[in-house]
Each structure stands twice: as C-alpha cells, then as structure tokens.
Amino acid sequence: DGGITQSPKYLFRKEGQNVTLSCEQNLNHDAMYWYRQDPGQGLRLIYYSQIVNDFQKGDIAEGYSVSREKKESFPLTVTSAQKNPTAFYLCASSIDSLTANYGYTFGSGTRLTVV
Amino acid sequence: AQSVSQHNHHVILSEAASLELGCNYSYGGTVNLFWYVQYPGQHLQLLLKYFSGDPLVKGIKGFEAEFIKSKFSFNLRKPSVQWSDTAEYFCAVNALDSSASKIIFGSGTRLSIRP
Numbered sequence: 106d107g108g109i110t111q112s113p114k115y116l117f118r119k120e121g122q123n124v125t126l127s128c129e130q131n132l133n134h135d136a137m138y139w140y141r142q143d144p145g146q147g148l149r150l151i152y153y154s155q156i157v158n159d160f161q162k163g164d165i166a167e168g169y170s171v172s173r174e175k176k177e178s179f180p181l182t183v184t185s186a187q188k189n190p191t192a193f194y195l196c197a198s199s200i201d202s203l204t205a206n207y208g209y210t211f212g213s214g215t216r217l218t219v220v
Numbered sequence: 221a222q223s224v225s226q227h228n229h230h231v232i233l234s235e236a237a238s239l240e241l242g243c244n245y246s247y248g249g250t251v252n253l254f255w256y257v258q259y260p261g262q263h264l265q266l267l268l269k270y271f272s273g274d275p276l277v278k279g280i281k282g283f284e285a286e287f288i289k290s291k292f293s294f295n296l297r298k299p300s301v302q303w304s305d306t307a308e309y310f311c312a313v314n315a316l317d318s319s320a321s322k323i324i325f326g327s328g329t330r331l332s333i334r335p
Contacts, residue, residue, distance in 0.1 A: 138322065145229065147310060147327035163322065195264065208254050209323060211264040 107132045111196050111212035118183070118190070118219050126181045126215045128196035135201055137179035138209065141165065142193040151194075154179055183217060191219045222247040222315045226326035233301055234334045241296040241329050243285075243311030253294040254312040254323065255285055264310070270294065281305070303333045 109130045118124045130137065136155050140148040150163030154173040168187025173179050183190045193216050197209035225244045233239060245251065255267040268279025275287040285296045294311060311326040 140325070145327060147226075148325040150322055150324070153322050197264075208256075208266045208269055209264075213263050 109196055109198055109210055109212035111194075111215050113215060114213065116215055116217045118217060120219055121185045123182055123184050124217065126183065126194055126196075126217070128179045128181065128212060130177050130179075130196075130198045130210070132198055132200070132210060133176070134198035134210070135176070136199045137173070138197045138199070139163075139169075139171065139179070139181045140195045140197065142195055142214070148195065151181065190217055192217060222251075222313055222324050224311055224313050224324050224326035226309075226311055226329050228329045229327070230330045230332070232332045232334065235303055236300050239296070239298040239301045239305070239331070241309055241311075241331070243294045243296065243326060245292050245294070245311075245313045245324075247292075247313065247315045250316040252314040252316060253285070253287060254314070255279065255283070255294075255296050256310045256312060256325075257307050258310070259307045267296070267309070301331075301333050303335045305331060306333045307331055 112127045138153040139151040142148050149165050151169050152160055152163050152171040154160035157173055157176050160171050160173050168184055170182045193214050195214045196212040199209050223246045227242050253270040256264045257267045258264045267283055268277050270277045270287045278284045283298050285294055287294050308328045308330050310328045312323045314323045
C-alpha cells in the first residue's frame with residue numbers, strides 16, 4: 106500500500122542533543138512537508154520541499170533542519186537550538202509541486218519528548 | 221499573509237444534534253479550502269475539499285461545507301452527529317496565488333459527542 110511512514114512513533118531526547126525524525130513516502134509525490142502539532146495551536150509548518158534538493162523554511166523553522174536528497178525521503182533534525190522541542194511532529198506529502206490541489210497525505214506522526 | 225481562524229476550540233454535543241463548525245480565512249486571492257479530521261489515535265484524514273464550482277461541497281461520513289466568498293468562510297456542517305464523530309477537526313487553506321504550495325491550518329476544534 107502507498108503511504109507515508111514516520112519513525113519512530115515515540116522518541117525521547119535529552120536536553121542538548123540533536124535528534125532526527127524519519128519520513129519516507131512511496132507515493133511518488135513531489136512535495137513534502139513537516140508540521141508541528143501542539144494542543145490548541147493546530148499544525149504549524151516547519152519546513153517544506155517542493156522538489157528534490159530544494160527546501161524552504163516554514164513559519165517556525167528556527168532550531169530545525171531538513172534535507173531532501175531523495176524524492177521519497179524528507180528527514181527532520183531537531184537541534185539543541187530548538188527551545189521547546191516536545192511536541193507531536195507530522196510529515197505530509199502532496200502530489201504536485203505547484204499547488205497542493207489534492208490535499209495532503211499525512212504520516213502517523215512522531216511524538217518527541219525532551220527529558 | 222494568509223491565516224485561518226477556528227473560533228470554537230471545544231464543542232460538546234449530544235448524539236443526533238446538528239453540527240456547525242466555523243472557519244474563517246484571511247486571504248484576498250484564489251484559495252483551495254479543506255477540512256481535515258483526526259480521530260483519536262489515528263492519522264489526519266481529508267474530510268472534504270473545495271476547489272471551484274458549487275460552493276456547497278459534500279464529503280465523507282455525511283459532512284458538508286459551504287464556501288461563502290464574501291464572508292471568507294468555509295463552515296463545516298452535519299445534520300445529525302454520531303458518537304463516532306468524536307475527533308479533532310482542522311480547517312485549512314491553500315492560497316493559490318502565492319509562490320509556494322503550502323497549506324495553512326487552523327488551530328483545530330475538538331468535538332466531543334455524548335452518547
């Protein structure tokens with residue numbers, strides 16, 4: 106079945122450590138996105154990529170980094186510079202790179218907790 | 221910049237009651253509009269979308285939404301809710317005239333249905 110796989114489902118990180126969240130899709134979608142979901146704040150865009158080897162900052166990119174070396178993969182690194190990293194992280198993809206006309210397909214999310 | 225407002229953070233209804241969840245957006249150009257639903261422990265799923273044409277769109281599970289351009293609104297409705305409709309609902313907007321393809325989400329409305 107086609108879809109988006111995010112791993113791990115739960116992740117614990119010590120303060121001061123970097124951690125990388127995986128997102129893989131086999132839908133042949135051009136565009137991929139990372140959102141952060143916090144209670145009462147909905148989904149906020151961290152980074153997005155419309156094509157391989159290209160990505161843009163979203164609304165809350167500080168303290169995060171991404172890469173898009175392959176079409177199917179869009180990993181997100183939460184760095185030690187991110188002041189409040191504990192959250193639920195969602196990866197999404199859309200079929201075309203110009204407009205997200207068909208809406209997004211979402212992964213199941215990774216819950217990151219800083220201990 | 222575009223934004224999406226969902227004024228109801230938590231709605232509690234009894235089964236068979238009628239539902240209307242408000243959604244307003246701020247963007248003067250052409251938009252695609254979406255409602256997503258997140259059932260407890262599940263992925264975000266697309267409930268319905270508006271691209272063009274008939275402003276009354278029907279989605280899955282008996283939901284519908286009406287696009288009123290003059291009011292910048294896209295309210296979600298269901299004539300008779302069921303306990304299984306308990307979920308969080310997100311309104312989202314894609315501004316088609318902007319240079320980047322990204323969807324902006326509202327903060328979400330949590331719907332609780334009393335059996």
